[in-house]
Amino acid sequence: MTDTAFAPTAAAPRRRALPRVKGSAVVMALYLLFLMLPIYWLVNMSLKTNTEITSTFTLWPRNLTFANYVTILTDPSWYMGYVNSLIYVVMNTAISITVALPAAYAFSRYTFLGDKHLFFWLLTNRMAPPAVFALPFFQLYSSVGLFDTHIAVALAHCLFNVPLAVWILEGFMRGVPKEIDETAYIDGYSFPRFFVKIFMPLIASGIGVAAFFCFMFSWVELLLSRTLTSVNAKPIAATMTRTVSASGMDWGVLAAAGVLTIIPGALVIYFVRNYIAKGFALGRV
């Protein structure tokens, strides 16, 4: 079927369609403006001095300054927040992906006793409110002496990230035809060698997306990471909320700290742009 077949009828609707295209551009422009304005305002404030923020109202920084960023990057109580967050987030991502890979393979290829119940149970953990788990986690990790360590937060975030990784990876794996597995086994591959050499490269994009979402969900979580830490492993999110509650607010530094937390997501967003819907929908779109 080609377009030319419709040429006589298509001419009229196309002329009418022209203003609609413009209309949609306006809608998108307005929506994106709505999305970008608050972010712009944060960036704007992070580049101002505190006197400029509080004494005058300016739409862009008049005295451009990077002093706020310098403060954060030289003061250990600030930059250690980022280091702590990065440590537990990377630990969590590594643990989640490692245990989720074989499990997702099992769910996508085999039926076994209780598989559906297990798959559902995993989902309930992804959906569980962190507020319910905050206190028990605090007591559990205090009693085993892991309170205020990075591994405690990493393990606690496994609660929702392992199920997330299993569901996303399963969504990608079911797209790989089973004949590939069977051919590899006939060719004499053992399961581990097949999995690492053949199967993992096939779902490389799936692993990337799952890792990205584990990273993101661990990075954005505040309640559990704040409850489980006090000094040594305090995440950047907790550092920021404590500054908010203090009197004599340092708005510029707060804004700069906020901008720095957006950067990891903004850096990789371009590469995962076509998978964002799939990741949030747990691999089901």
Added chain:
Amino acid sequence: MEKTVNHKAWFLVLPVLVLVAFSAVIPLMTVVNYSVQDTFGNNVFFWAGLEWFQQVLASPRIHDALMRQILFSAIILAIEVPLGIFVALNMPKRGFWASLCLVLMALPLLIPWNVVGTIWQIFGRVDIGLLGHTLAKLGISYNYTANAFDAWVTVIVMDVWHWTSLVALLAYAGLQSIPDAYYQAAKIDQASRWKVFRYIELPKMQGVLLIAILLRFMDSFMIYTEPFVVTGGGPGNATTFLSIDLVKMAIGQFDLGPAAAFSIMYFLVILLISWVFYTVMTNLDKREGI
């Protein structure tokens, strides 16, 4: 895909099972434990039966928090779902502009939740925020820390800002999967724009929209960080949603019994919705398989 029966697959699932059991079942058992016991301190506990559950069910404080929570979830769903669909319909289909829209729209989804709160806390302030300052200049009195209505508007606009893109991206993914032939057939029938939406696009988006609605409902139902940073649950208790109330009770006041009973009922609600979610997902998979 036809799956093979293989009970040895359990070994592949075992690590996940152990890890999630450690981080989900043990804490949950602690909660169950607390919910049926009382203490006078010194770690001496005695059986309290269903006392805490009765107390929580009768507590006006929790009724109010639940009402606020349901109202909040209903409002944001009523705004975000139609708006998300509308945005998705207006997105460019391919090329550079489509990529640009995808990247910019995904940006709010990837901002840490407390920073989302911080952004809006600053943005809404009358003295230094663009929104608050503009409203004040227009002569509209607006103060989200003192006025309950303003606090609600701020929290809702913030959530719309934060999550509408998710609905839009999911709807967009659904739209992209509609073959061109459908539109061509509609063109032959001279279907109006509305009819194309009603009879082609909406039915084809049904699956992803269900996922979007359930996800948004779940996540709004356990929202904690963003309103906590912006309003701290105030003014008064005006924006104290379920999770904020629960954390106040459990960690702020250390009322273990009621907090645990509350947690269990909270979790049961989540379990119920998860089940609906799971059923929807598996039915979609089956339909795709045909």
